[in-house]
Amino acid sequence: MFKQVADGVWVRQSEWVWSNAVVVRGEAGLIVVDPGISGSDLDQLADEVDRLGIPVVAGFSTHPHWDHLLWHARFGDVPRYATAACARVAGEARERAQKMAAESASGIPLDLIGLLTPLPADGGPVPGELIEHDAHAVGHAAILLADRGVLLAGDMLSDVLIPLLDARRPDQVSAYEAALDRLDEAARHVDVLVPGHGAVARGPEVAARVAADRAYLDAVRRGDEPVDVRLDQDWLAGPHQSNVAQVRHSSE
Incomplete structure (x- = not known):
């Protein structure tokens, strides 16, 4: 273990x-x-x-x-x-x-x-270097261990969880996209990504995690249903609908 x-x-x-x-x-x-x-x-x-x-x-x-x-x-x-x-x-x-x-x-x-x-x-x-942002939760931070080629991502870039927006705070999509920009830059310099939940990513899987979160958020922002295997888990239907509602409300 x-x-x-x-x-x-x-x-x-x-x-x-x-x-x-x-x-x-x-x-x-x-x-x-x-x-x-x-x-x-x-x-x-x-x-x-x-x-x-x-x-x-x-x-x-x-x-x-x-x-x-x-x-x-x-x-x-x-x-x-x-x-x-x-x-x-x-x-x-x-x-x-x-x-x-x-x-x-x-x-x-x-x-x-x-x-x-x-x-x-x-x-x-x-x-290492602390990467602080406000996606998912206030004061969220990743740790970049550049000398070891590792990014500890907190509750971001998971293969089992979709992006989970903080419903209590406005325009989380923009906050999440800004966080992904910073994590994407960091991820370009590592070989190993450890999310808070899910499998450890290695090599090309690291960039694929960033791309998956971007694709999910892009679809939700457009009002489309994301094509995302993580949504095959029934228990994520509620959080997904919460994300959709937040995006709809912020655009009104």
């Missing part, structure tokens, strides 16, 4: 919506990115981290949705970073995130959810 996808980058996938927890080796130790989802997942991830024999020095949350705000005491009492906007929203919505976590998974340490601090300007112990 714990797979090394590049030098100093490991991924463990949960059965819950194919969620990917990522562990990155930095200069001072390990950074655990978006660990989850259930208590058993967190325990097994902690077992794998222990076997690496390298201390955890920090955590990182890519955005303020509950499934990306989790933690376990076995990772240690270390700083858990995010963008300033993500840390602010996570703090404001912490009780809601705890409730959603309790309803959706079991064995999660609820008291450790969403305890984030803004990443310092110099990046602190988190290696």
